[in-house]
Amino acid sequence: MEKIWMKHWPPEMAKEVALTEGKIPIFEYLRLNAKRTPEKPAIINYGREISYKELDEASDQFANYLLELGLVKGDRVGLFLGNSPQYIIAHFGIQKMGGIVCPCSPLFKEMELAYEVNDAGMKCLVTVDIFMPIVGKALPNMPSLLQVVTTNFHDYLPAEPTLPLVDYMQIPKQKIEGTMDFMDIMAKYSKTPPQVEIDMDNDIALFEYTGGTTGLPKGAMLSHYAHLFKPSAACDIMGIGENSRVLTTMPYFNIAGMLFLVGPVLRGATNVLLTQFDPLTVLQAVDKYKVTEWYSAVPMNLAVMAHPDAGKYDMSSLKLNMTTSFVVALDEKISKKWEAFTGGCLLLEGAYGLSETHTLDTFCPRQKIKYGSMGIPSFNEEFKIVDFDDKSREL
Template sequence: MEKLWLKNWPADTPTEPRYDFGQTPVHEYLRQRAKQNPDKIAMVFYGREISYRELDQASDRFASHLHKNGVKKGDRVGIFMVNCPQYAIAHFGVQKLGAIVCPCSPLFKEMELEYEINDAGIEILVCLDILLPVVQKVMGGVKLRQVIVGNLNDYLPENPTIPLVDMMAYKKQAIPGVVDFMDVVNAEGDAPPRVDIDLDQDIALFQYTGGTTGMPKGCMLSHKAALFKTACVCLATGMDTQTVNLVNMPIFHIAGMVAGMNSTLFAGGTQVLMTMFDPKATMEAISRYKVNFWYSAVPMNVAVMKHPEVAAYDLGSLKLCLTSSFGIQLTEEISAQWRAASKGGLLLEGAYGLSETHTADTFMPRQKVKYGTCGIPGPQQEFKIVDLTDPDKELPVGEQGEIVLRNPACFKGYWNRPEETAGTLRDGWVYTGDIGKFDDDGYLYLLGRKKEMIKVSGFSVFPEEVELLLNRYPGVAQTAVIGVPDDQKGEVVKAFVVMQPDKSATEQEIIAWAKEKMSTYKVPKYVEFRASLPTLGTGKLLRRALKE
């Protein structure tokens, strides 16, 4: 389609990303920033300040350890952690060696973790000790050669400046049979080998996502994808060396990774890293460290504004907050309330994007905000809307259909899934499965999902995955999963269950079992028992009939 959005491009925003050190992998930007300004603070973790020199050196030593243990270019290394300095150190250490980062959600239970380890072929896993019990449960079904374990207290200062989270109460203990993370980063030795990286062809990241069938798939994202989208986020937000970025969205997730961890280092700014969101800790961080940028979710902003102590904190440094409408839709009213609470700060819808495109495919022009839209496409973006029944038919502006897009960050395909890749990636175009439309000004409206994905508090839940797990419950014959509206979470999971003739269960029993076997956001809130489920003559499940 014609790039209608260019007429609304902000006058003070370049149309192409800027690369201070040229087009080179993001981890090379860490190296260059460490050379340029080694003592500058790269990260603050509850008061513990980590310089660019320390972060670069620690990731070098992590890379050296992996190299000594046989990890080579193209190998996959899993990271099973919440937000913490160890995550960033491991992430960039893996990529410095040319190996591939495989984020594992810290919400995973054993079946989910075992699946990703085996599917990706992960042989070395980095995890926190609080998550080690989950790892130990899967050891018999995976081929891990080494587990590297850290503790959240490893990088905490003696006197934290921000309220701690409960999981930080777990003190470090000696654990036999694993490698201590701090032993790795404190070990002196040879620098890791310099590995030649082909930006466009070499894979930096397996970001796992669901699909229309089966279990999650690893999106193969190149170093070019990470670099390009990181630069695009900096372009849209104006991040630079003066940026102080509050990072409490999960960095194992593609959006938090790009808008939090990667972009701050790329720009040479400082990130205030928090393990998870807490409204009081967030206000303390903004006030104490003069945070001027934050990527959030709307419920976070609402929680801050509703906190009884909000008036006691100075939030005036926070000039820009990009947010995602997870659970609560951003409205002009909420944005105005935020402007008052933060003494003039902007609260704007963040971006449209997906794992297959390394996210951040759109941004909201500040001089012309349209609430209820995803903004306009970013640099080097091509978009079109195609007919839902005829993907070769492009629709005119104003008509709704499937969103299809192409840009330099599009994935290389799904790991070991050629058929699924062919169904999503065609001639460089990503067929998103999302339904949307453009208006005459080039603003994108997201109207729904062609795929039957469920959004629970911003997390993507794919019915097939939950169904495959629920089908393992003793006595279950068949299941179907749909999303139903929820005032707090946007959507929650509802499961329809058919039991075997001689078996029985209660709603509470299945929900309790699910809480032990899958991530919290995937657990059904409701279970309805049925004698049968609606299907086509071919046997294909009709979830739409259940929703109706």
């Protein structure tokens, strides 16, 4: 196939994805960065810093807990919680013991949760205590679960948060009988790295459920290589490196948000984590932590600019903001307004992509911006346009 789009490829960007440490699982990148820069913040969570060493050791502890529970390579573990350090720790921990991460939307009700748990055959579910009314009602209909692990947002919040909290993050921790407390795992389990052999091309890292627009959601089975390749591509396209501070507001359970759960770890960067978008919190986070990259949705950018206190905060650290035209389409007017508001940060359409491909199948080249377009095919992609009625006929 002739890749005619390559004539628009950014001249400053390599044509092959940079797998900076080689074709190895993402958790090995975490281990390498924990050895290289152990005290560097991997995550800043409302002022609470989690170092690369702590993230590496905590995910080892979670992996060892799952192994003691009786889980083996290929078993599925669900994550039913919002953006949090616990989500990231569990994500890496599951894969460190060879398990398959199964993200569940934190907006699920009982029927939706039970469907995905049963469809995937999940053996353990990690959730927040405030979701237990939903989990509890669904439990009798989720027979594959061996254990539920509960946590609370306070478990990884500082005594005095540096950024505003959304209301539900302030709910005190609850002891839930019959569940395993996440912090008990962190207190009791070994930090010894578990050993597992990973076939990058054939072993599954992730069940990413589709949106269910044409029927019930289906679990897209994504390999460890896909789980390395696409977040690495996101880093290349956005210019994320070891000195980056990446603001993450998009939900981690979504395949696009997950790019920026994984990407900063691959490059040894710092993830400035927000559990939920709030315009004032974004303004304060960018100003206080000198955020360099952000992946947003267009309504988020509009809300930030419209905040009455927007002019009080310094946004000049931002270098690039990729966004998604969700509800509101990005146009040149919005993009130019954002660039002026931040003092020079480009606002570009992020990507088109599928859950089945780990998303990021296209991107917008900075030197050839076309508003209303999803850009050009990304690394190693093959696209063709066919007749709608006769799909064997290329146009």
